[in-house]
Amino acid sequence: MRDDELGEFAGRVEHVSWQEMLPESDFVSLHVPASADTHHLVDAAALTAMKPTAILVNTARGPVVDETALVAALRDGTIAGAGLDVYENEPALAPGLAELPNTVLLPHVGSATVSVRSEMARLCAENAVAIARGGLAPHTVDPDALNHR
Structure with a gap:
């Protein structure tokens, strides 16, 4: 978003790179299209860069997150939790994802209002x-x- 599009948030929002944002964020909420550039945007390296108290939320597109890396990160405490409404190989889930106590999984109903x-x-x-x-x-x-x- 450009500065002239920020409206009331101008001066209160700081533009930072993806790499700068990850270790500073308590929540990372994804809102990007599925494309070659966003495929596995959240991979093992991105998850490792996040705070151990961070929560990942994906309501964008499933392939934006490497679910195998996410399961590992959630199991070992690399991040605290995840909320997903979309899945990498929908409707299938990565092995172990549904059993994790630190996940909230929805059946792709994010637009159901x-x-x-x-x-x-x-x-x-x-x-x-x-x-x-x-x-x-x-x-x-x-x-x-x-x-x-």
């Missing part, structure tokens, strides 16, 4: 109406793909 699901339904309806009228869906993920039909 009335407001989020209502907005999702509204966007779908808006797209369907636009297409039915012969137009382009206003929320097309990849408009260029339509040129290759």
